[in-house]
Amino acid sequence: MTTPELEEARAAYEKLQAEGMKLDLTRGKPSAEQLDLAAPMLNLPGTDDFRAADGTDTRNYGGLHGLPELRAIFAPFLQVPVEQLIASGNSSLELMHDTLVHALLSPLPGAQEGSTQRRWVDEERVVFLAPVPGYDRHFGVCERLGIELVPVPITDDGPDMDVVEELVAADPTVKGIWCVPKYSNPTGAVYSDETVRRLASMSTAAPDFRIIWDNAYTAHHLTDDEVEIADVLALATEAGHPDRPFVIGSTSKITLAGAGVAFLGASPENIDWWIRLTSKRTIGPDKINHLRHVRFLRDADGLREHMRRHREIIAPKFAAVDDVLTREFTDTPGVEWSKPAGGYFVTLTVPEGTATEIIRLAKEAGLALTPAGATHPGGDDPQDSIIRLAPTFPVLAEVRKAMEGVAVCVRLALAQRG
Amino acid sequence: MTTPELEEARAAYEKLQAEGMKLDLTRGKPSAEQLDLAAPMLNLPGTDDFRAADGTDTRNYGGLHGLPELRAIFAPFLQVPVEQLIASGNSSLELMHDTLVHALLSPLPGAQEGSTQRRWVDEERVVFLAPVPGYDRHFGVCERLGIELVPVPITDDGPDMDVVEELVAADPTVKGIWCVPKYSNPTGAVYSDETVRRLASMSTAAPDFRIIWDNAYTAHHLTDDEVEIADVLALATEAGHPDRPFVIGSTSKITLAGAGVAFLGASPENIDWWIRLTSKRTIGPDKINHLRHVRFLRDADGLREHMRRHREIIAPKFAAVDDVLTREFTDTPGVEWSKPAGGYFVTLTVPEGTATEIIRLAKEAGLALTPAGATHPGGDDPQDSIIRLAPTFPVLAEVRKAMEGVAVCVRLALAQRG
Numbered sequence: 001m002t003t004p005e006l007e008e009a010r011a012a013y014e015k016l017q018a019e020g021m022k023l024d025l026t027r028g029k030p031s032a033e034q035l036d037l038a039a040p041m042l043n044l045p046g047t048d049d050f051r052a053a054d055g056t057d058t059r060n061y062g063g064l065h066g067l068p069e070l071r072a073i074f075a076p077f078l079q080v081p082v083e084q085l086i087a088s089g090n091s092s093l094e095l096m097h098d099t100l101v102h103a104l105l106s107p108l109p110g111a112q113e114g115s116t117q118r119r120w121v122d123e124e125r126v127v128f129l130a131p132v133p134g135y136d137r138h139f140g141v142c143e144r145l146g147i148e149l150v151p152v153p154i155t156d157d158g159p160d161m162d163v164v165e166e167l168v169a170a171d172p173t174v175k176g177i178w179c180v181p182k183y184s185n186p187t188g189a190v191y192s193d194e195t196v197r198r199l200a201s202m203s204t205a206a207p208d209f210r211i212i213w214d215n216a217y218t219a220h221h222l223t224d225d226e227v228e229i230a231d232v233l234a235l236a237t238e239a240g241h242p243d244r245p246f247v248i249g250s251t252s253k254i255t256l257a258g259a260g261v262a263f264l265g266a267s268p269e270n271i272d273w274w275i276r277l278t279s280k281r282t283i284g285p286d287k288i289n290h291l292r293h294v295r296f297l298r299d300a301d302g303l304r305e306h307m308r309r310h311r312e313i314i315a316p317k318f319a320a321v322d323d324v325l326t327r328e329f330t331d332t333p334g335v336e337w338s339k340p341a342g343g344y345f346v347t348l349t350v351p352e353g354t355a356t357e358i359i360r361l362a363k364e365a366g367l368a369l370t371p372a373g374a375t376h377p378g379g380d381d382p383q384d385s386i387i388r389l390a391p392t393f394p395v396l397a398e399v400r401k402a403m404e405g406v407a408v409c410v411r412l413a414l415a416q417r418g
Numbered sequence: 419m420t421t422p423e424l425e426e427a428r429a430a431y432e433k434l435q436a437e438g439m440k441l442d443l444t445r446g447k448p449s450a451e452q453l454d455l456a457a458p459m460l461n462l463p464g465t466d467d468f469r470a471a472d473g474t475d476t477r478n479y480g481g482l483h484g485l486p487e488l489r490a491i492f493a494p495f496l497q498v499p500v501e502q503l504i505a506s507g508n509s510s511l512e513l514m515h516d517t518l519v520h521a522l523l524s525p526l527p528g529a530q531e532g533s534t535q536r537r538w539v540d541e542e543r544v545v546f547l548a549p550v551p552g553y554d555r556h557f558g559v560c561e562r563l564g565i566e567l568v569p570v571p572i573t574d575d576g577p578d579m580d581v582v583e584e585l586v587a588a589d590p591t592v593k594g595i596w597c598v599p600k601y602s603n604p605t606g607a608v609y610s611d612e613t614v615r616r617l618a619s620m621s622t623a624a625p626d627f628r629i630i631w632d633n634a635y636t637a638h639h640l641t642d643d644e645v646e647i648a649d650v651l652a653l654a655t656e657a658g659h660p661d662r663p664f665v666i667g668s669t670s671k672i673t674l675a676g677a678g679v680a681f682l683g684a685s686p687e688n689i690d691w692w693i694r695l696t697s698k699r700t701i702g703p704d705k706i707n708h709l710r711h712v713r714f715l716r717d718a719d720g721l722r723e724h725m726r727r728h729r730e731i732i733a734p735k736f737a738a739v740d741d742v743l744t745r746e747f748t749d750t751p752g753v754e755w756s757k758p759a760g761g762y763f764v765t766l767t768v769p770e771g772t773a774t775e776i777i778r779l780a781k782e783a784g785l786a787l788t789p790a791g792a793t794h795p796g797g798d799d800p801q802d803s804i805i806r807l808a809p810t811f812p813v814l815a816e817v818r819k820a821m822e823g824v825a826v827c828v829r830l831a832l833a834q835r836g
Contacts, residue, residue, distance in 0.1 A: 030478065042465045042706070043465050049460065050460060058676065059453040059676060059677065090507070091700040093700055098699075101523070104523070105539075105563060121539055144695065145523060257477065257479045258480070258705050259707065280515065280561075283509065287676050289677065289707070
């Protein structure tokens, strides 16, 4: 059955296809303009600058904890005491992956049941809770390591804590939860103080339950309100669960995406465990790159100032996404979108059963969107209604153009459905 | 019972102690003078130089295989076709560790028995052969991962292949062997062509047997004779075992010890397996550091020329070690030492049961030597006769002084024993 609406939507889509667009809103990558902000790093630290503040020759082997002065800059942003914060290689994903590998192959602090210390690999089943929509690479780590994912709905205040508390209290196979507590990927949710307190203090059946606290966007604000979240490590310690959180961060979206520094913070006992295992794996991280970051960022204020420059570049792109969606869909039932105050993503929610079709239409018009379901474990969004938009990488004009294209595809999918 | 010899040795040792020496011959670290050779790297690639040869923006995410032009420089040195060679982070140890972790948690290509693909973690027992004396950090990886080590004697031509062939043919739990094929750590042995051929072609009971071919010193010559070894990957492929070798290398002792690049080479199937698993762990290595290496080393000739500069600095240190030992112990029964043509170590063999005492005496005189037994699995040298000397890190005068000290300690230990 053809309605005038469908006719019109088809005509608009045909016009879009005829444009031969080739745009990509799939991944949360910084743009070239953002990377240019770090241009001075490319000839740092300088040919005769290789001594750390304590005199260490950063060129040589060693220093498993990473450069103290770099850790000092990031400690307040990650809410971890500097002596409990490790600076590592260029990837926070690998820190998370390796921490779970270590837990699979060596008992975690607290992994005592009766007199037996248990490695996760010896358990029948290991489960992580996955707030959804969430970050596909988190899910990928678990899938690769044979860790089952159980989805938990995320609200504007973070994961639905009633559901989380029930699951972790009842089942000792539930060993952990993924969290992106600030400007969550992809909804932009900021965990409320109450959510953080409940995560830090809840009773868990597993003695070695862990929170992977991926504070990826701690300094990545899009507004004047530089949001602070509650201190999960302090709250967990207060509640008698000091070993519960592993706090993760990185400079990938601060300095250079491929050549940044990743951080891991935790209780002294967790850090000792992690260093003991890591000492068998490497003699130390790239301390020259740590020093390069110190010379470039200088201090916490330098970091804040640098992040404001990022904001100047990317905030208009997020505004463009919101502009187009507001103009096109303010009164469209079932179409909603997040208005994040930071981070790298916008979540577009479309009527049930249309996300896959919209993404297919976009693809055939030369516009790459993150695959439907990517925000859910196993790639399965049961409502088929979540589309993750990543507007940072293309230039502003392209973001606007791509969003006009998205709007055409949404319109057509809705019209097709009648 | 006191002999004149013992009196004399004691007096010399007391004099040594009185000197209050503080020297260290423990680790194979480059000296500051060697690191200075790479000083130009500290402001490379330069603020407007970030494009790879193929136009890739090396600052951003991605590129799991590493920068092609860097892999092209190292492919001939590691005897791996460039398309089968990966450039990674700053540590070859972590490449080896992670490869074994992957094998523990995911079946290797070829790990088929009947219809079952088996992960190593599901085996009752996993064994690696450890040529001894060997590299303590190799052993540490296995100990940490629960892989048993079975020692195999090393000769001047590499591991005793009669022993190796028998062990691998008989026992399917023997899953691998550690090899440092050129200028072996610590004896300096260079594997003969026949040894390489036998390793590549021998029958193994395990279908997923692997050689960890740690070619750490491939370009690290101490003489004009730039030794070449047989091509293990080509020979294994010829013999019908293309997946057997994992070839490893790094620039840690070429450019900057803590800020180098590590390499992994193998069959196409192994590389696919490795990339598939690694893609869940990281979005890519530090390609800026890859580009930095390309700009600095330029090409294979640039690398060779750079290694000659290293040789100018370290060859005199190895000569000093040999001079002192020759002068002191040429006619002493039971005292022998290696005369390596490359690499980072000298192996000093002392009469059975005296290594621990010599190292203790040295320590009390302010001279740190690698702990006795470090060159053997579990730290257990059953003859207590192997001392690993690492002369690269101290300046030349200190190497000579330290070796004079070692000689005093050896003399005393021998005299004490009568």
